[in-house]
Amino acid sequence: MEIRELESKEEMLDNYTILTEVYPSLTLEQYSKELDDMLAHNYGQIGIYNGDNCLGITGYWIGTKLWCGKYIELDNVVISKKHRSKGVGKTLFNYMQIKAKEEDCTMIALDSYSDNFKAHKFFYAQGFIPRGFHFINILNKLGIR
Numbered sequence: 001m002e003i004r005e006l007e008s009k010e011e012m013l014d015n016y017t018i019l020t021e022v023y024p025s026l027t028l029e030q031y032s033k034e035l036d037d038m039l040a041h042n043y044g045q046i047g048i049y050n051g052d053n054c055l056g057i058t059g060y061w062i063g064t065k066l067w068c069g070k071y072i073e074l075d076n077v078v079i080s081k082k083h084r085s086k087g088v089g090k091t092l093f094n095y096m097q098i099k100a101k102e103e104d105c106t107m108i109a110l111d112s113y114s115d116n117f118k119a120h121k122f123f124y125a126q127g128f129i130p131r132g133f134h135f136i137n138i139l140n141k142l143g144i145r
Contacts, residue, residue: 001048001049001052001055001087001088001091002048002049002050003046003047003048003049003055003091003092003095004046004047004048004049005044005045005046006044006045006046006047006057009032009035009036009039010037010081011045011047012045013031013032015045015047016028016031016056016059018054018056018057018078018080019031019057019076019078021078021080021081022076022078023145025145026145028145034104038059039063041064042061042062043059043060043061043075044059044060044061044062045057045058045059045060046058046060046092046095046096046099048088048091048092048095054080055078055079055080055083055088056077056078056080056083056088056089056092057076057077057078058074058075058076058077058078058096059074059075059076060072060073060074060075060096060099061073061075062103062105063135067099068107069105069106070103070104070105070106071100071101071105071106071108071109072096072100072103072105072107072108072109073108073109073110073111074096074108074109074110075110077089077110078090079092079120088120089126090126092127096108108128110123110128112133
């Protein structure tokens, strides 16, 4: 397995199909437009590969908040269904932990839907704990995937 920091929008677009495993309604056009917005605001993406085959990806944001200082937030961690439970996620999370330490972050954060129990089990195994709630007020239901 090889980990790559995806540095261009084109590299990120190449992995569109893996995101459709989690977001089947996501179109390539939507993804392209959203990447334009995200890349302008400190978004990055890491992929894990076997040759040219992308096994998994995670987006990330580096930010600073008053309560925790500098942090990395993982965004859309997706491991291809056919490559789950094979160490891909663990390898990706280990890499992100090293990256967070290199960036002098105090923590790694992520959001997960409350009913995503398989992912929660994995996150606990990686040392993550739930610390609070992420409250939302949906203003446009059609905009949520």
